[in-house]
Amino acid sequence: MNQPGTFTLRATDGQARRASLVTAHGVIETPVFMPVGTVGSVKAVSPEDLKAVGAQIILGNTYHLYLRPGDELVARMGGLHRFARWDRPILTDSGGFQVFSLSGLRKITEQGVEFQSHLDGSRHFFSPEKVVSIQKNLGSDIMMVLDECVAWGQDRDYTAKSLELTTRWARRSREAYPRGSGGQIMFGIVQGGFHEDLREESLAQLSEIDFEGFAVGGLSVGESPEEMRRQLYHIGPKLPAHKPRYLMGVGAPMDILDGIMAGIDMFDCVLPTRNARNGTLYTSQGKVNIKRAEYREDERPLDSNCNCYTCRTFSRAYLRHLYVTRELLSYRLNTIHNLAFFLDLAAGARKAIEDGRFMAFRQQYADVYGEPGKQEMEAQQS
Numbered sequence: 001m002n003q004p005g006t007f008t009l010r011a012t013d014g015q016a017r018r019a020s021l022v023t024a025h026g027v028i029e030t031p032v033f034m035p036v037g038t039v040g041s042v043k044a045v046s047p048e049d050l051k052a053v054g055a056q057i058i059l060g061n062t063y064h065l066y067l068r069p070g071d072e073l074v075a076r077m078g079g080l081h082r083f084a085r086w087d088r089p090i091l092t093d094s095g096g097f098q099v100f101s102l103s104g105l106r107k108i109t110e111q112g113v114e115f116q117s118h119l120d121g122s123r124h125f126f127s128p129e130k131v132v133s134i135q136k137n138l139g140s141d142i143m144m145v146l147d148e149c150v151a152w153g154q155d156r157d158y159t160a161k162s163l164e165l166t167t168r169w170a171r172r173s174r175e176a177y178p179r180g181s182g183g184q185i186m187f188g189i190v191q192g193g194f195h196e197d198l199r200e201e202s203l204a205q206l207s208e209i210d211f212e213g214f215a216v217g218g219l220s221v222g223e224s225p226e227e228m229r230r231q232l233y234h235i236g237p238k239l240p241a242h243k244p245r246y247l248m249g250v251g252a253p254m255d256i257l258d259g260i261m262a263g264i265d266m267f268d269c270v271l272p273t274r275n276a277r278n279g280t281l282y283t284s285q286g287k288v289n290i291k292r293a294e295y296r297e298d299e300r301p302l303d304s305n306c307n308c309y310t311c312r313t314f315s316r317a318y319l320r321h322l323y324v325t326r327e328l329l330s331y332r333l334n335t336i337h338n339l340a341f342f343l344d345l346a347a348g349a350r351k352a353i354e355d356g357r358f359m360a361f362r363q364q365y366a367d368v369y370g371e372p373g374k375q376e377m378e379a380q381q382s
Helices: 045-053 064-069 071-076 079-085 097-102 130-138 156-176 196-207 225-240 253-261 270-277 309-313 316-324 330-353 357-371 374-381
Strands: 008-015 018-021 026-030 032-034 058-061 088-095 104-106 113-116 122-124 142-144 184-189 213-216 243-247 266-268 280-283 286-289
Touching: 008 196, 008 330, 018 253, 018 330, 026 032, 032 330, 045 330, 058 064, 058 156, 064 071, 064 088, 064 097, 064 122, 064 130, 071 130, 079 088, 088 130, 097 330, 122 130, 130 156, 156 184, 184 196, 196 213, 196 225, 213 225, 225 243, 225 253, 253 266, 253 330, 253 357, 270 280, 270 330, 280 316, 309 330, 316 330, 330 357
Parallel strands: 032 266, 058 088, 088 142, 142 184, 184 213, 213 243, 243 266
Antiparallel strands: 008 018, 018 026, 104 113, 113 122, 280 286
């Protein structure tokens, strides 16, 4: 097998790409949706459940795993793969977004970020090198560099200084873990807020560093869907064509498809698992709020076009019963289905790109989940 980080482009359809990425724990076929397993577990489901619905790779959260149970403990347990009994690829984020969300509890300096734990208020410090060290202990296949995620509405001057700091941190991260020094690969993160020229400047700076892949960060942080797409359509196709492209934390069905349309390969989001626990389920006919009284005696499967365990086995009436009585099984069955929907979406996109019919495939979902505004589409086509 090729070396970890080897990226092979297999087909294109417009900007949409069908590719594969080699990691130490297997080849990832893209476009791919990655379920989020914050503390080493995708909530409510087991590794076998994940494999059954076709998950190729899951995410772990550097910030949370550092606090609990501790990256050194995970290392003593043989790394996150062995600890969580997941033998397929794992991506770990840098903790940058979590620190960003703790804006009242952190202080950013040239050296890194000092922050207070959301658990007990204890003080900690993340430098770029420390974040790399944590991810080495976790043993993930793809590690992310420490970056500063700028809030929506932040002014241009601050955003410009922030992206330069992110670049310096990215360079230090690569120096702490040079390419080829082990089985893990490293992605840089393009920042620049909501200024197209700053996004381009961030990408130009990061492109001088030898990363195996590039991510777009700092989107879906409070801006409108239109603004998010405007930035995505601008920077997505400009990312290096010979390396994987990752859109961080954006994952509604049409967001994924429009990300693919902008040339993105990898996606993650808590949306399918969180909404599953809240009773909102995604189907080929649109979203279903399973707690509604109309499903009380509904004998139909949740989605007759879905082959997941939940849809093969149980009625909408039973799923509603589990949810309204707060049975724990509800979380598992709903999560299995939502993950199956999102993973099938990505698999369908891969096949559609191979067949040269991606836009027709996308339209099938737009007919159900809604079409982005005309202005957004015109921006993509220009």
